[in-house]
Amino acid sequence: MSAPVRDTARTRRLVLDAAAELVAAQGVGVSLDVIARHAGVSKSGLLHHFRSREQLLVALAEDLLAQFAAAVDAAVDLADHGPGRLVRAYVRAVFDDLRPEQVVPEHIVLSTALAAVPGVPDLLRADALRWREAFVADGLDPQRVLLITSAADGAAVSGVYEGSVDPARLEHVRELLLALSRGEGPLVPGLASGAPHQV
Amino acid sequence: MSAPVRDTARTRRLVLDAAAELVAAQGVGVSLDVIARHAGVSKSGLLHHFRSREQLLVALAEDLLAQFAAAVDAAVDLADHGPGRLVRAYVRAVFDDLRPEQVVPEHIVLSTALAAVPGVPDLLRADALRWREAFVADGLDPQRVLLITSAADGAAVSGVYEGSVDPARLEHVRELLLALSRGEGPLVPGLASGAPHQV
DNA sequence: TCTGTCCTGCCGACCATATGGTCGGTAACC
């Protein structure tokens, strides 16, 4: 029953979690030693599992993307069968991630922090493409999807970086986006969907 | 007529521009020496104008925030007198910043990159507050404003980090947001503005 | 069940280097 002292999977998890927390708080500048100590491992131990700093950061990015995808999956409402159910799950996942008690930082935030790491931009691109395809399969008007997800992402970023946004405001945007994902009329009265408007 | 060889303001500008470009491309990790060389100055010269690395980054954040505010000001349509004119200018400024030929990086992007620098979060908070007040004075429904600006910011972030988003898609969101800022009906059919909806 | 052996997770000590910052000096502008 006692946890094994040596367990590769467990140690990697520990390191990745520590790295996520520290990078979110202090940026990519954190030293390997600090991350290692925070994870309860020596720097050498860390380097044993991640051959270099860069590799650790790439692994972190992959892990966060996967965690977020899992969160969206978990947020899918099983009773919901209409088009846009995935978009709704996306919105829920993003905003639940923003709740103060949530420790795991939002994927967008971490992604932006890691975007300067070689290799990570490719990951982000591939991930974005995957989402786009999933949303197409979700059956909602692509325009609407782009608007909703952009707004969710933007709210996430501001929420984290622009200081504590009033939770009630966030909650309101959340509800608004969910409602938008269900609305069937044109987004804007007088604006035909699909026909760009002239300014 | 010859430009002065020694000009504090000019040198600071050169350094800040170089810093903005390099930080956007490589993250906050860039060394002072690289920034200095890129600006055509020695590291000592740089340090003469910015007493420390941290001070340089804070100054950079301030500068970018100011540049963006100026861009929004410049994007105000003088013939537009309805509520939401500032929001429309904001949207235009954000999306114009996203155009490929634009060198100056978007404020949100740089802000996120700099958010880990001590002192910068306070700047961001103050800036966000200032914007919120300005939007209140702009006279548009706050809900709508939050939705529109969040979406603009989110589109900006994805545009930069998730790889080249199809320009046509971006353009479409831009038009959609502008239209949204003019729409007078409820955002979502059946959802009364101001009354949060139950999921 | 005990023992020996191999694999490997993990560590401390060490190294090379990059980088932030200091200092004294030079010369351009007032």
Next chain:
DNA sequence: GGTTACCGACCATATGGTCGGCAGGACAGA
């Protein structure tokens, strides 16, 4: 002539990464 923008040389330190070694655990054979 004084102020100061700017430079080259230098220093202290932090950090990424290497290396040799220790020991925990799985497994084989007795």
